[in-house]
Amino acid sequence: MSEKKLKHIIDQLKKGDQKTLEKIYLENREGFINFSRKYNIEEQDAVDIYQDAIIVLRENAVNGKMDALQSNISTYLFAIGKYKIYHNFRIRSREDLKDDVDLLQENVDFDVNLDEDVLTNEQKVLQKCFEELGERCKSILKLFYYQGYNLDEIQDILEYSNKKVLKSQKSRCIRHLKDLVQKYGGKN
Amino acid sequence: MEEKIELIDRYFENALSPKERLEFNDLLQNDESFRKEFLFHKDLKKAISKHQNEELKETLGKFESNLNRNSRFSVIPVKWLAAASLAILLSVGSWTVKNYVFPSNERIFETYYEPYPNTVLPIVRGDEIHTIEYRAFLAYEAGEYHKAINLFNSVENSEDKYIPFYQALCMLSVDKTEEAIQMLLPLTESSPGTLQNMDCRQKATWYVGLAYLKQGKEQEAMYYMDILRKQNQELRFKKNEAEEIYELLK
DSSP states (O other): OOHHHHHHHHHHHHHTOHHHHHHHHHHHHHHHHHHHHTTTOOHHHHHHHHHHHHHHHHHHHHTTTTTTOOSOHHHHHHHHHHHHHHHHHHHTTOHHHHTOHHHHHHHTTSOOOOOOOOOOHHHHHHHHHHHHSOHHHHHHHIIIIISOOOHHHHHHHTTOSOHHHHHHHHHHHHHHHHHHHHHHHHHO | OHHHHHHHHHHHTTOOOHHHHHHHHHHHHHOHHHHHHHHHHHHHHHHHHHHHHHHHHHHHHHHHHHHHHHTOSTTSOHHHHHHHHHHHHHHTOHHHHHHHHSOOHHHHHHHHOOOOOOOSGGGGTTOSSOOHHHHHHHHHHTTOHHHHHHHHHHOTTTTSTHHHHHHHHHHHHTTOHHHHHHHHHHHHTSOTTOBTTBOHHHHHHHHHHHHHHHTTOHHHHHHHHHHHHTOOSSOOTTHHHHHHHHHHHO
16 A cells, blocks of 8 residues: 555545445455454454444544554554454453464554543533534534644635634534533433 | 633644643643633543444444345345246246346356455555556556556566466456456465465455356356355355355356
8 A cells, every 4th residue: 555545545534534434344344354253253243343443443543643654554453453352352351362462562553542432421411412413513513623623624624704703603502512511411 | 711712722723832831731720610611622522522433333334234235135035036026027027037036147246246455555565666566556456457467467476376366357357257267277276375365265266256157157156166165164255155156056
């Protein structure tokens, strides 16, 4: 994979391009499931782990952790997946994978974010309220907080005539969100 | 407060100047309302992230169900097939029915055939000068098969097994089926596991089987599908697909 092509793929991942994601998903799926068989992992479990690995892959792309990537996407994806297998099975205290030193070493260079994806109650309420916002607000907040674009960039992407309008739109969204949280929070 | 929001925005934009950073930290420690506001935005980031991941998980579920729907004849319930065949029988006649219920070799080929993904190109990544091999794979990935065939022909050390393998797939893609078969046959006899990321023998076997199918040589196709469907547990390349084709040809 040429560097230019790799960079292009990572950019597409950052933008959330579905076609790119689907291509990566389909190209590596069978290989990963075959790999999982070595550890007697059922196909359904392997698919679950594989999907989680894809999610981590995209998150890492969005967070800029893949910007300096030297290897190709498949290698990176497999490293995440292998790490997840190790991680999951260690929890179930499966000794056979624990000894797989190679597997661990292979992952040393990969900055895999395996933070437990558990939200606090406040965050859960916030997620629910976020989902109730209108599309406009969702786009702005997603672009800013998730995809990490700055306000100037968002102004271009969403074609705002000037930054001030965008800023006041964003603060209206936040206010609306806070109102919703209040409504939900009052019930707790 | 507006100024404070500005500061928080700039934090998320990764754009705080050293001076602003000091101010930011100071407010965080000493200004309760600022701290609360900041934590709200931080929680929001986390909540959106979770929302995005859940959405993606759903999308992946769709990829998965498309996968099960698209590439299989056998997924269509027999009942539906029977109903469909009856309907068509009444309206169009039996010739069409044969095509639907018993797909032609050509249709089976088209359903199952796709060029094997390039797993070799990453090896030549980083070459400043674009080698012929590199250009051949670029053409292959772009679907420019005639160009790729010519380039593969000019590759030095072209006896490396993966070159004829990919070249054969180019041939197959441009209807030079007999040439493809002649290139693949020796590979089906080759020793296993010497090719990066792939066991050449299984893959060549799969494509030879498909190529024979394309030529309408069902016996030969069945012979190679039979090898694949009888693979042992560790080698399962296209095992299920081979089984399906074998059943269709039987």
